[in-house]
Amino acid sequence: MEDLWEALGHIERRVRHAVALRRETDPEPNDPYRGQYLTPAAAERILESRDAFRPVPDHAQGAPPPPAEGRIAALAADFALVPPDVDLLLIAMAPDIDPRFERLYGYLNDDLTRRRATIGLALELCGLPAAGSGRFRFSPSAPLVAAGLVEVREDERPLLSRVLRVPDRVTAHLLGDDGVDGRLHGLVRVAGPREEPDACPTTLRVAAALGTGSGLVHLLDRGGDPGRLAADALLTAGLRPLVVDAAALAAAPEPVRTARILATEARLSGAGLVLGPLETLAPERPGGAALIDGLCEAFGGASPLIMYGKKTWDPLWAGESPVTFSVLPPDPADAARRWRRALTAAGTTTGNPAGAPAGIAAGTAAAEARLLDATRAYRLDSGQIRRAAAVASRLAALEKRPVEAQDLRTAVRAQNGAGLARLARRIEPTVGWDDLVLPPATRHQLSDLALRARHREQVLGRWRMRPGGGRGRGIVALFAGESGTGKTMSAEVVAADLGMELYVVDLSSVVDKYIGETEKNLERIFVEASDVNAVLLFDEADAVFGKRSQVKDAHDRHANVESAYLLQRIESFDGIAVLTTNLRANLDEAFTRRLDVVADFPVPDEQQRLALWERCLGTEVPRDPGLDLRTCAARFELTGGSIRACAVTAAYQAAESGRPLDTGQLVSAVLAEYRKLGRLVLDSEFGPWLERTRRGD
Structure with a gap:
């Protein structure tokens, strides 16, 4: 000085x-x-x-x-x-x-x-x-x-x-102080050093582009980690990465003035700016576009500016056009290495050293394989991985044990934002494969769905098995069968197997009588679902994915426009979606071509009905020694949903009577279910129990 x-x-x-x-x-x-x-x-x-x-x-x-x-x-x-x-x-x-x-x-x-x-x-x-x-x-x-x-x-x-x-x-x-401007508190953070000594080819190309022309670069997010890549590129170029919270910038009282302060800070500290995702700034609106233009003008080539997002750069956003790079999802093995580094660091921070070198985060080949299998289905950036690893390590530290796969699943679910929960009903899976009673063919189709979800980054990403045409990297399945055959429960089982949550779309909040509103509601759901690690369930999907019809009036034309939009949007979807329908023939054939898995759910046969009766009654309900479940399974052709309803009704009757559950109570519950469904009550099915039920015995 x-x-x-x-x-x-x-x-x-x-x-x-x-x-x-x-x-x-x-x-x-x-x-x-x-x-x-x-x-x-x-x-x-x-x-x-x-x-x-x-x-x-x-x-x-x-x-x-x-x-x-x-x-x-x-x-x-x-x-x-x-x-x-x-x-x-x-x-x-x-x-x-x-x-x-x-x-x-x-x-x-x-x-x-x-x-x-x-x-x-x-x-x-x-x-x-x-x-x-x-x-x-x-x-x-x-x-x-x-x-x-x-x-x-x-x-x-x-x-x-x-x-x-x-x-x-x-x-x-x-005076020698290199701290960030106090006016930017809560808006900017300085990114840490690179996680890996050798930068990937894309990082090197971005770093080279920063030194040419205006230094403006746009990273198009295709499922990768553009924020981390941008910081690595700046570090490779010998610059200090300043990562901006886009939401905080958009909410600033004077965002354009704040942009000028950011530019000054970057020039003072020899830094480059990382800003994203651009969708947070709403660039399609005049205010968002003005902010992006103000940023580009404030930096003006004096310091590098890297912006990223899922939207293609619009020349109307700013007077300067950037160099654009696509950021693809990372290799599953590379993502597993990031997880292990994050878990090791988190284990040290949380004071649980056992959580780092042992269990799923250990350095052995078997532990690496378990970690890869536990994390390959997730799509998280480096910040989300760091936060999830901290949560998983803390969960393990509570019980003083190593981190296991279940800890990772709980931690990943905690990273899901609340945006989709406002548009769909959130279900945390509590069932597994052992709770399903399905034919072998249907179980195989469900396993195929889970397999596709786990390996989609490798097959669709690295091996490029779905190139061109604006196709996304999503997995879409159709569950077709009568009501009560286990379609929703199967979707919950698949979500549990993948360590994800299930979001059930409420069609009453989606379908709108006003033209164009249904598409807007669905677009919001698809956008939010692409950013969370979850399974999206469209129950009774034929309400919105129905067949296109001959145009006779404006309503038919509008319905066909909705179907055409959904055809395109499903194909570009990047998440995991399950459509359910009671009648497969109601769906448009064009949707069927775009489906990855089609699982048929038939009405259960006698052996499956017996297994369902055993499963629904469980082990806690006291049973009469004479309870004849095999006869009930043989006589009454019910779906799994109806069998569960009958089991619950019979359990209430047993609780009221104070006696163990007997066959008469079970048949009485079946009779009530038949009447609820509007089915004929035949003597050939109920036999002597019908007269006893009428007498109230």
């Missing part, structure tokens, strides 16, 4: 000389009330004076030579400042470093309450003409003002009377 103190010493000598000159012409230099009133004699002197300020001779200025090294020299080079600009900056900054300048500036301003340099005083101290080119050094486009190094306050005053102020961050920088 020696260069700064030396420069301020020159400024002090200039101020002393100006004070001496002022005292020579001041008839009452010792007046204690000076600066608080204007005497007639003083007014007369002002009227007789031709110039308010007299240029200071060069020999009196003690003008310092341009600094050759140090932070002042670096600042001048980075912001393209000429020597007069540096002098003006130091004059404006002097009161923030040495309080003596406050009193001296108050005296020179002829106003003890104005203790900062005004434009007129600064120009006087530098010997610059106030009526000439000097005043334009404080115009909005001048280097000092445009770069945010000097702020001009009190716009309501005449130009030469306006006060100059240097932001605290600039003063701190010249």
Whole structure:
């Protein structure tokens, strides 16, 4: 900081000389009330004076030579400042470093309450003409003002009377402080070092693009981790990554002014900016587009600016067009390595060393395989992985054991935002494969669905088995069968097997009578579902995925438009979706072509019905020794849902009677279910129990 103190010493000598000159012409230099009133004699002197300020001779200025090294020299080079600009900056900054300048500036301003340099005083101290080119050094486009190094306050005053102020961050920088500007607290964080010593090819290409032209880069998110890639690219280029919270920036009181502060911070600290996702800024709206344009203009090629998001860059967003790179999902093995590093770090932080080297996070080949199998179905960025690893480690630390797969599943579910929960009903799976009673063919189809969900990044991503045509990397399945055959429960089992949550779309909140509203509701659901690790269930899907019909009126045309939109949107979906229907023939054939798995759910046969009766009654309900479940399974052709309803009804009857559950109570429950379903009650099915039920025995 020696260069700064030396420069301020020159400024002090200039101020002393100006004070001496002022005292020579001041008839009452010792007046204690000076600066608080204007005497007639003083007014007369002002009227007789031709110039308010007299240029200071060069020999009196003690003008310092341009600094050759140090932070002042670096600042001048980075912001393209000429020597007069540096002098003006130091004059404006002097009161923030040495309080003596406050009193001296108050005296020179002829106003003890104005203790900062005004434009007129600064120009006087530098010997610059106030009526000439000097005043334009404080115009909005001048280097000092445009770069945010000097702020001009009190716009309501005449130009030469306006006060100059240097932001605290600039003063701190010249004093050797490299902390982020306090005005950006909660908005910016400095990204940590690279997780890997060797950057991937995409990172190297992005880093090279930062050094060309304006340094504006757009990362198109195709399921990868663009935020981490952007930070790695800046580190590779030798720059400090400043990661901006896009939501906080959009909510800032003056976002465009905040953008200029960000640009100043980046130039001061030799950094680049990472901003995303762009969807948070709503660039399709004028305010969002203006903010993006303001950012691009504020950076103006002086510092790299990397923005990312899932939307393709629109040239209308800004006057400058970026270089765009697509960011694909990471290799599953690479994602597993990130998980292990995050778990190791989290185990140390949470004080559970056993959680890091043992269990699923251990370095053995078997542990690596378990970790890969447990995490391959998830799509998380590095920040989400870090937070999920911390949660999993804390869960394991509670029981003083290593991290296991169930901890990871719980932690990943905690990363799902609440956006989809506002549009669909959230179900946390509590069932497994052993709870299903289905034919072998149907179970195989469900296993195929889970298998596709686990390996989709490898097959559809790395092996590029679904290229072109705007196709997404989603998995879409159809469950077709009568009501109560286990379609919804099967979707819950698949979600549990993948370690995900199940979201059931409420079609009553989706279908709208107004034209175009149904598509908007579905679009919101698809967008939110793409960002969470969950299974999306469209129950009774034929209500929105029905067949297109011949156009006879405007309603038919609108219905066909809805179907056409869904055909396109399903194909570009990046998540996991399950459609259920009671009648497969109701679905449009074009949807069938876009399905990955079709599982048929037939009515259970006698053996399956017996297994369902056993499963629904469980082991806690007391049973009468004469309870004949095999006869009930043989006589009554019911679906799994109806069998469960009968079991619950019979359990209520047993609880009321205080006796163990017997066959009569079970048949009475079946009879009530038949009547509820509107089915015929035949003597051939119920036999002697029918008369007993009528008598109330």
